[in-house]
Amino acid sequence: MSSTEKRHYNPERAQQRREQVLDAAAQCFARRGFHAASMAEISKVAGMSAGHIYNYFSGKDEIISAFIELDTERVGELLGELGQAEDPLQEMVDTTREHVDESLEPVNWKLYLEISAEASRNDKIALRVQEGDRVSREQFGGLLRRCREARGLSTDDATIDGRMEVLIAMYQGLPLRLLHNPDLDRDALSESFKVALRALLFS
Amino acid sequence: MSSTEKRHYNPERAQQRREQVLDAAAQCFARRGFHAASMAEISKVAGMSAGHIYNYFSGKDEIISAFIELDTERVGELLGELGQAEDPLQEMVDTTREHVDESLEPVNWKLYLEISAEASRNDKIALRVQEGDRVSREQFGGLLRRCREARGLSTDDATIDGRMEVLIAMYQGLPLRLLHNPDLDRDALSESFKVALRALLFS
Numbered sequence: 001m002s003s004t005e006k007r008h009y010n011p012e013r014a015q016q017r018r019e020q021v022l023d024a025a026a027q028c029f030a031r032r033g034f035h036a037a038s039m040a041e042i043s044k045v046a047g048m049s050a051g052h053i054y055n056y057f058s059g060k061d062e063i064i065s066a067f068i069e070l071d072t073e074r075v076g077e078l079l080g081e082l083g084q085a086e087d088p089l090q091e092m093v094d095t096t097r098e099h100v101d102e103s104l105e106p107v108n109w110k111l112y113l114e115i116s117a118e119a120s121r122n123d124k125i126a127l128r129v130q131e132g133d134r135v136s137r138e139q140f141g142g143l144l145r146r147c148r149e150a151r152g153l154s155t156d157d158a159t160i161d162g163r164m165e166v167l168i169a170m171y172q173g174l175p176l177r178l179l180h181n182p183d184l185d186r187d188a189l190s191e192s193f194k195v196a197l198r199a200l201l202f203s
Numbered sequence: 204m205s206s207t208e209k210r211h212y213n214p215e216r217a218q219q220r221r222e223q224v225l226d227a228a229a230q231c232f233a234r235r236g237f238h239a240a241s242m243a244e245i246s247k248v249a250g251m252s253a254g255h256i257y258n259y260f261s262g263k264d265e266i267i268s269a270f271i272e273l274d275t276e277r278v279g280e281l282l283g284e285l286g287q288a289e290d291p292l293q294e295m296v297d298t299t300r301e302h303v304d305e306s307l308e309p310v311n312w313k314l315y316l317e318i319s320a321e322a323s324r325n326d327k328i329a330l331r332v333q334e335g336d337r338v339s340r341e342q343f344g345g346l347l348r349r350c351r352e353a354r355g356l357s358t359d360d361a362t363i364d365g366r367m368e369v370l371i372a373m374y375q376g377l378p379l380r381l382l383h384n385p386d387l388d389r390d391a392l393s394e395s396f397k398v399a400l401r402a403l404l405f406s
Binding site for chain 1: 233234235236237238239313316317319320321322323324329332333335336337340360361362364365366368369371372373374375376377379380382383384385387388390391392393394395396398399401402403406
């Protein structure tokens with residue numbers, strides 16, 4: 001980077017601009033889907049010129065990648081907090097309702113559902129989704145192994161992987177339940193969720 | 204219908220044609236998504252004239268509705284078979300691996316994921332999805348209640364609804380796991396799935 005460019009580069013402003021684009025893209029994707037939304041439309045909603053937006057993202061695929069990174073960070077923070085608890089597995093059960101509510105928050109799943117549908121037919125996006133998931137599984141698997149070991153429970157790979165996959169499937173399936181049954185009883189759901197969680201974590 | 208029309212109407216052929224359109228639509232939706240696929244493209248893949256296709260479906264929304272009906276029928280048949288078993292809940296646990304494999308079959312979930320993403324922004328499709336789910340839940344809820352009653356387990360509404368929602372969330376979340384982790388260990392997953400199932404069904 002030349003010294004002239006350095007003088008003009010303002011990282012805080014760039015970060016603000018990137019967030020502005022991501023907010024606009026989230027709106028456009030949620031409203032019309034990934035394919036129907038265009039970079040021109042996203043730049044319009046973001047209040048930028050069509051050319052300006054390409055300073056921040058080379059295209060829609062790169063915008064989607066940024067969303068996946070943000071989601072992986074969000075999960076990482078949740079797991080990090082959980083890891084600080086005295087008894088992380090018990091904490092996970094005790095905070096079930098909170099995590100159920102968070103999973104059912106449209107801002108957390110609408111876009112992610114769109115990304116998943118896109119990943120099912122776009123290999124580039126699929127690889128990004130898989131990379132984010134691998135990072136989260138490593139973190140979660142480590143926590144699960146450490147806590148189960150402390151309790152004298154089995155920690156072989158099949159048990160850790162299997163428990164983790166089912167547990168994540170339950171959480172990732174929740175938004176689909178809300179779509180299929182908007183009147184679902186969250187109290188009843190959370191109580192049954194705990195029943196399954198306890199079995200998966202403590203046996 | 205006039206007698207002339209009656210003479211020309213061949214229900215078997217009409218059914219064949221409808222299936223031809225649905226096969227073509229499934230291919231187009233999976234490849235390009237619901238929005239990007241056009242009726243013209245679907246008719247081309249189906250080997251029909253663009254005008255002819257409208258004899259069977261008024262548009263893409265109606266095609267999606269037909270897919271939802273087929274999926275509801277598929278679930279209904281599965282639950283019907285289960286209901287014939289001597290001990291349906293135990294049968295459900297014993298056939299876990301089979302149902303896990305079925306849920307992970309791309310032909311069963313790719314299109315459904317697309318429909319779910321569409322339902323999140325299209326109220327008409329959302330209502331159809333919800334209606335199909337209501338039918339399946341009524342059938343499943345009845346079976347669960349009857350079997351739990353026979354075992355002397357709690358059958359209050361919150362328990363039945365909660366157990367059912369978590370169980371369906373687990374199954375509906377499975378395809379998302381495959382997208383996120385294509386190398387997932389199906390044996391390990393199925394064993395852990397059984398742990399959660401037993402807790403949800405038998406406690």
